[in-house]
Amino acid sequence: MGKKVIKKKVISSLNRSQFNLKMVTSDICDHCKTPCSRGIRYREYMRIPGSVGRGVPCILTRGIKLQ
Numbered sequence: 001m002g003k004k005v006i007k008k009k010v011i012s013s014l015n016r017s018q019f020n021l022k023m024v025t026s027d028i029c030d031h032c033k034t035p036c037s038r039g040i041r042y043r044e045y046m047r048i049p050g051s052v053g054r055g056v057p058c059i060l061t062r063g064i065k066l067q
Helices: 026-030 037-045
Strands: 020-025 056-064
Touching: 026 037, 026 056, 037 056
Parallel strands: none
Antiparallel strands: 020 056
16 A cells, blocks of 8 residues: 655745734733833723723734734
8 A cells, every 4th residue: 555645744944934823811910020102002092990901912022923
């Protein structure tokens, strides 16, 4: 019996450098050692009474997306 040939998945140049950013909440931004401008704005927004937040993408926790 012959062996089955499996093709390797080719990653296109567009997807090769695509990053995933983790969503963090304001309590994580408060304890961050290197605060970014996006995190500082989000913290200030969340201090307003009645504000609803779903998190902000953190640049420091990015990882390469593998397909």
